[in-house]
Amino acid sequence: MNTAVTTFPVRLGLVGPTRVARWRPAVQWLLAIPHLLVVWALTTLRHVLTVISLFAVLFTKRIPRPVFDAIAMTHRFEWRAISYALFLHDEYPRFDFRSASDDDGTDPHTTVTFAYPEQLSRWSPLYKWILAVPHYAVAIVRTVASILVMLYAFARVVITGSHSERARRFIVAVTQYRLRIESYVGLLTDQYPPFTLHAA
16 A cells, blocks of 8 residues: 555555566556547646636635646646556556546546645746746656656566565656645645655
């Protein structure tokens, strides 16, 4: 069992067995291509919705709930697709586009939940990206480390047929860390993300 638990308003998690068929690392990324194409389209949609959110926050100090829920859906779909492509679990993800900030649990392995903010700082969208610069620097280092860990996980699964729990937990934690940064800069929360991987 592998979960990422936090009281930060954005939560990402993964649950799955450590045993993985040895052939899956070489195949799952191919099977995930249709999902990854959808992720590309949803990312474009998310950028458009973020621009809408920017003006909404500047004028009303809040993001319209349907817009917030749609953005949450794009992140949720992305995590389901990428976690499968990276053979973190072996359950083929559904093409589920339910717009909601909470995770309904339809995917047995992944969760992404956002707490909807009733009010946001009006002017913070203009300077959040500056405050996030130190996080981006840390994220680059951690992302490189997670790629190295993923290569190790690939070799381990091919040779032994099982994941390293520590390696998979690190990959999930780094993914959650990047999502926290993106959520902060993307106006989904005013709470400044912690630098630690497993902080509450």
